[in-house]
Amino acid sequence: MHATAEFELIIAMFLVIVGLHYVAQRLSLPPSAALIVGGGAVAFVPGLPAVAIDPELVLVLFLPPLLMDGAWFTAIAPFRRHMAGILSLAIGAVFFTTAVVAVVTKLLLPALPWAACVALGAILSPPDAVSARAVLQRVRLPRRLSTLLEGESLLNDAAGLVLFRFAVAAVLTGTFSLGAATGTFFLLVIGGVAVGAGIGAIWVLLLRRLGDDTLMIAATMLVCWSAYIAGELLHVSGVIAVVTAGLTCGWFQHVVFSASVRIRALAFWQVLVFLLEAAVFTLIGLSLRGILDRIGDPARILDTMAMPVLAIVAAVILARFLWIFAADAIVALLRRAGWVSARPLGGRAALVMSWAGMRGVVTLAVALSLPEAMPERDLMLVTAFTVILVTVLVQGTSLGWIIERARPAEDAAALPPLDLQAAEHAMFRAQLSAVEREAHDADGEVIHPQLLRRYRTRATAGEAFDGTADERNQAIARHFDVIIAAVEAGRAELVRLHRAGQIDDETLHDLEHDLDLEELGAVAAKG
Incomplete structure (x- = not known):
């Protein structure tokens, strides 16, 4: 043939x-x-x-x-x-x-x-x-x-x-x-x-x-x-x-x-x-x-x-x-x-x-x-x-x-010690800690209040900002940098729980997939 x-x-x-x-x-x-x-x-x-x-x-x-x-x-x-x-x-x-x-x-x-x-x-x-x-x-x-x-x-x-x-x-x-x-x-x-x-x-x-x-x-x-x-x-x-x-x-x-x-x-x-x-x-x-x-x-x-x-x-x-x-x-x-x-x-x-x-x-x-x-x-x-x-x-x-x-x-x-819901709560706590570390300036003032209120959208953040285009873009970039840092903290916590035998592979893959999608959206929005 x-x-x-x-x-x-x-x-x-x-x-x-x-x-x-x-x-x-x-x-x-x-x-x-x-x-x-x-x-x-x-x-x-x-x-x-x-x-x-x-x-x-x-x-x-x-x-x-x-x-x-x-x-x-x-x-x-x-x-x-x-x-x-x-x-x-x-x-x-x-x-x-x-x-x-x-x-x-x-x-x-x-x-x-x-x-x-x-x-x-x-x-x-x-x-x-x-x-x-x-x-x-x-x-x-x-x-x-x-x-x-x-x-x-x-x-x-x-x-x-x-x-x-x-x-x-x-x-x-x-x-x-x-x-x-x-x-x-x-x-x-x-x-x-x-x-x-x-x-x-x-x-x-x-x-x-x-x-x-x-x-x-x-x-x-x-x-x-x-x-x-x-x-x-x-x-x-x-x-x-x-x-x-x-x-x-x-x-x-x-x-x-x-x-x-x-x-x-x-x-x-x-x-x-x-x-x-x-x-x-x-x-x-x-x-x-x-x-x-x-x-x-x-x-x-x-x-x-x-x-x-x-x-x-x-x-x-x-x-x-x-x-x-x-x-x-x-x-x-x-x-x-x-x-x-x-x-x-x-x-x-x-x-x-x-x-x-x-x-x-x-x-x-x-x-x-x-x-x-x-x-x-x-x-x-x-x-x-x-x-x-x-x-x-x-x-x-x-x-x-x-x-x-x-x-x-x-x-x-x-069965693993932690189920999907418990692992999700642990991930959220790790993310919240990462956001709190980045959401305040040197004087303790909140500089990313929208993140502490479940992540405002880019458009809302942009409309609320009063400044030049460059300053606005820098603020948006910092905004999504905190989101990315929160995602990384959540992923690190999931890997730690998995390596410690607290969660199984299925839970790790499910929650990690959600974090990956969140990170891709933040990277795209930042760009």
Whole structure:
């Protein structure tokens, strides 16, 4: 296909995405489900060329910015507090699901080598960050469950990808060492953390020196790909590198970004993430035609693959239930024995967590990267695509219903000491103190009475002023300087409360957004 035709096809795909999103909103359907179904339908439009997906390009193009977006807004304190639970899901559940799928596959296909069975399990085991984000944005979960699911989606791809690479190498070479694989896994993780922290530190130092808003946003956009590519080039986990860099940048953005950069960067990222997420699900649907073309006869899927594929899909879903309920029962027993202070999730929350195991682009991309020499490669491709369809279309669309019926309780220990209203009062007190310091002259006379009466408008201040144009402009500038100082004081108080663990990330972002808008208005009025 000519390059111009490929570009026209991409534009057409984004137009279809907008239409499918609109239809999903009108029908109250999850956009991810509408995009997969719509992409699958578009793939069979007569005259449309088959879409060939390069799995390596998919991973490096889509995964870093979507992981970065998730890590950027991850609450650090709850993330650390629930690290044991997150690792249990991101590593323990991935390894357990891989083992269950490998055993079930070996029982169904005895001739298939164990390493190939493990490779299939590694492909299907990690829930997808993109699919999780798409669903979690539409439901309301208790903070603890939201933190666990978001943390799992950020870290589990690393475990799945490492398992997959070792299993494929074992198939091709016929050798495998559990000790070497375990040691390599921890080296990949530690190396990814180091690379991501280094990229994040460079970003913080760089942004302190860049004075242009556009350059700062561009530098921020490139962090995710820089971290991922650097990690892969250094043979460590690029996924962990991106997550670490995103956590670092999200932590420091409150002190290195100006209000204008934060507002513009947020708008830019929202559009970028929307297009990338939508493109991911559409490409999953479009890839259906390529898989069917490879199989040749669709009847072959029903005749020879239907039973093993359905059995493996059931194993993937049940393995998550087994791991989460068993782990929660162990925590409950250890807590009764006084050995741990962690609280079990409870049956209702465990049900929701077990049902929230959607697969997506990582599963598809890794499946498509299987070497041609892999035994039963066609079966693995069909199984991967079926798992994606079932988990997104069935689990993803019904998760909201499950949450409404289960009604998992909020963990009181997960709530911050201050709620939104208390944090807002603290911010207002800090602003008032800043205004009072600047609103009096050396003799103690009030020189900015309008600020003490909830900020008079520029026009009112200008009409009330009696003097020359230059004196009037200077007075207006001083007026808005005090407003800007008040905004800075309020932001500093919010950051202090956040760093002290008194407020959560959601409260910080909400109130900081209000301050950013107030500061932009003051800067514009002053100018």
